[in-house]
Amino acid sequence: MARRPKPPDLKTAKLVDWAVWYAALGWPVFPCHTAVKGKRRGVLACSCGDAKCGSPGKHPATEHGLKDATIDQDVIYEWWERGSWNIGTLLGDGRVALDSDGDEIKRFRPIPKTPTAITGRKGGGYHFFFSTNGKHMTNRRGALPAGVDVRGEGGYVILPPSRHVSGRQYRWAKGRMPDIPLAVIPKKILKKIEGKPKKETKAEDEDEKIERGRRDTKLTSMAGKMRRNGFQHSQIEAALLDLNKKRCVPPLSDYQVRKIVHSVARYAPGEVDLEIDLEEADVTFYTAKEICEEEGEDIPWIAEPCLAQGAITELVGKIKSAGKTTFALAMARAIIYGKEFIGTQPKHTGPVVFLTEQPKMSFRLMLKKSGLADCTDFHVLYYHEALKLDDWESTMERVVEEAIDANALAVFIDTLPPFARIRGDQEQSSGYATTAMEPIQKMLATHDFGVCIIRHERKSGGDISDAGRGSSAFGGAVDIMLRLRRYRGSSARRELEELSRLGESNVVIELKKGGDYVLIGDALTVERSDTERRILEALNEQEGALTERELIQALSGAPSVATIKRSLNKLVEDALALKTRAGSTGRGRPAFVYDINTIREEQGDDDFDG
Known part of the structure; x- marks a missing residue:
């Protein structure tokens, strides 16, 4: 199979470079008018000059329109020397596009991985490109649900990075540029297109209730x-x-x-x-085989195991002490710059949208400490700005627009209840919790952002599955649960507990200078190692051997007695500590005492010196 040409550079390429690339892929292109400044301030108009243009920035700019479409690169260069045109592509010849306004296409999920463009239309829109697998398909409207049109033989669509009359640019969805093969149009969609046309509906009765x-x-x-x-x-x-x-x-x-x-x-x-x-509205059922044969990653991790594309993560921790915001900023920094985060390299990198309830002054200081002071891919919405909008749903609609414009990979909400307009005891209500989560779930029905919602941990703590303050309906709506706690009173170390539909883990992490979190190890292993170290320190500090009870008292604030006993036995097994019978035994008196194995230490020193 011939290698497909590489796509142009996203930051430096001009429209003509993209047009030539599409032609190299075999996609016939032609110039279309673009959106330019209109007479009214802040309003764009069509470059054709017609103030009443019915298709601004979308209709052909050549004499014969889409009939002029070509893959001849010389002709393409000549066209774009005359102007910075939008790019149109002629469909047909085995290639079809589904033109979806908003999220109507979600009725046919899952959509196979295929070239997918995001239009500049306000409120969202998509062009899904498919192979017809040899079938002849023409333009059709009304065969699919309202808002989804078929563009086939004799039709065309506008390609990225053309400019929409809204001022936005068309762009390719992440990982879905035309350098990947066209997927065959799904059978469930094809059946709808080829089905019987809908019967004409009767005129509506203006008095009907x-x-x-x-x-x-x-x-x-x-x-x-x-x-x-x-x-x-x-x-x-x-x-x-x-x-x-x-x-x-x-x-x-x-x-x-x-x-x-x-x-x-x-x-x-x-x-x-x-x-x-x-x-x-219709619904579609899938077999297990169909679901498992869908292309793409099994788990599209962004920052494993904390954040995945198209999933909701809930991060909880004690107020002020856990460091939830610091942790979230470290994760965001890793996602933006591709830095290692708690032992793993982000699998995807990109901009981040961050909603914060913190005042500007304190948040500015946190950004500087987290190494984000000069970052232009970190987009912030302050709580006081969100209050200018009518409600939480309106806020999330604006967040989606910003995330699309920024080509963001993840959205952080710190903390959720204030932004969702939840006050006081309302957090205890499953109804309020459900209402808070619905706009987020709606967003993920059509966009593959990773979402991290941050909430406070309840005073009583408890199991991670119910650790967040308020109703358990919050936790029921998320895919990944994270709990962050100080580790043994340390100012830099944290215990990170993770529970998801995919598994669970419990690790110790440490915050380094510069805002990076590094992995120390599995929490149980780190706990035993720390306990062993503290036991040896206690034995070194005391003159003479210690009983088990004396050691437990010396290790105040340490983990459980069971952990101390296991660690003590491990030290004896490794010959780092000596276990000997006490001089006098009897009821109520210890049978054994423990001391440092000085012989082992001396041997170790000799070996080192040698």
């Missing part, structure tokens, strides 16, 4: 239609309030209606596509 279960969907659909047709926020609000009053049974509250209007009016006119009939 909208009953419970359909109210949100209907009002959102109407708001979407009005926004696409250029209506302003106030006009949409007035129309929906009237519709709600006349036809909804029972009517929603004015607050709920205004919330729907606000969620839709955030999009620019013409960009929203919310006509989704939720009642017609």
Whole structure:
């Protein structure tokens, strides 16, 4: 098999370099108009110059349009010498694209690994490229759920890094550039496309009542239609309030209606596509074989065993003493710079989005201590900034936008309850906990960020599975649980306990200068080693042999008595300590005493000197 050409450099390549690369892969390309500064401040327009352009930044810039598509590199260079065009690619000839607005494609999960572009559309959008495996497929709309269109023979899409009219760039999803082979379009999607076309629906009765279960969907659909047709926020609000009053049974509250209007009016006119009939949503069942044959890593670790792509990690620890934020910043630094973290090298590297409740002054100091002072890939949202948004769901929508724009790999929320607007005893409620986790789970349904939520440990401690303060519903929604504790009162060492659906571990780590955490070892091994060291120190400091009880008293603050006894027996077994019968025995008197094995020490010294 011929080697596929390497992709252009993400930071330095120009649009023409990308166009030539696509052509080298066999993808016919042609120039399209781009988005440029418009007459209104802060609003982009189409480079074609038509103020009423119906497809800004997306329509062909050549005389014959997509018929001019070519893989001839000389022609491509000539085109882009005339302007910095967006890049269009002609589909067909065994290649098809699914154009998905927002997260509608999630109904067909899991999606096989195939070239996938993220569009610049506000609210998210994707182009999934597939092989038709020899089937002839044309453009189709309506065969798949609303928001997902088929682009085949006679169709085209815009390719990265073209500029969207929103101001964002099209970009390739991580690990899904066209240098990987096209996956064959999944059978479940193909069946939908080739199925019978939907029957025409009857015209809606304007007096028909909208009953419970359909109210949100209907009002959102109407708001979407009005926004696409250029209506302003106030006009949409007035129309929906009237519709709600006349036809909804029972009517929603004015607050709920205004919330729907606000969620839709955030999009620019013409960009929203919310006509989704939720009642017609379908579900897909998979066999175990189909699931296990899906391509990709079994566990897409970012920082093993703490954070994985598409998974939620919960980090808990005692307030102020555990060092949760310091630990999270060390993990973020490792992810950004590819540095070793607690004994493992991050498998993926990239920017991070970090939500913090700390004041600017104290957080600035922590960033400097963590070695992040000059980092431009660490994106921060302060709690006081998040309060400017209506609610937690709105905050998470903004976080998703920032993470997409930054091409982030991970999102940290420190701590979750304040950002989720949970107050006081509300943390004890499973309802509030579920509401707090839902926007995060929704985000991971369509994006593969690794998410770390940070919470305080309950006063009573307990098992790691229930260590977080408040409702156990928080823990029930996560994939990986981490508990951080000071190790034996040390200022630098921590005990890190991990429990997940994949396994469990308990290790001792140490914070070094510069903000790096290094692995000391398995907690049990480190504990026994420390106990053995302290026993030898105690025996050295005392004149004469000590009884077992005297040693236990000397090691105040040490681990359990059982650990001390095991460590003492190990020292005797290794001939580092001597166990001899006490001079006098009897009821209540010790049978044995312990001392340093001076003979072993002297032999060791002789061997060293020799």
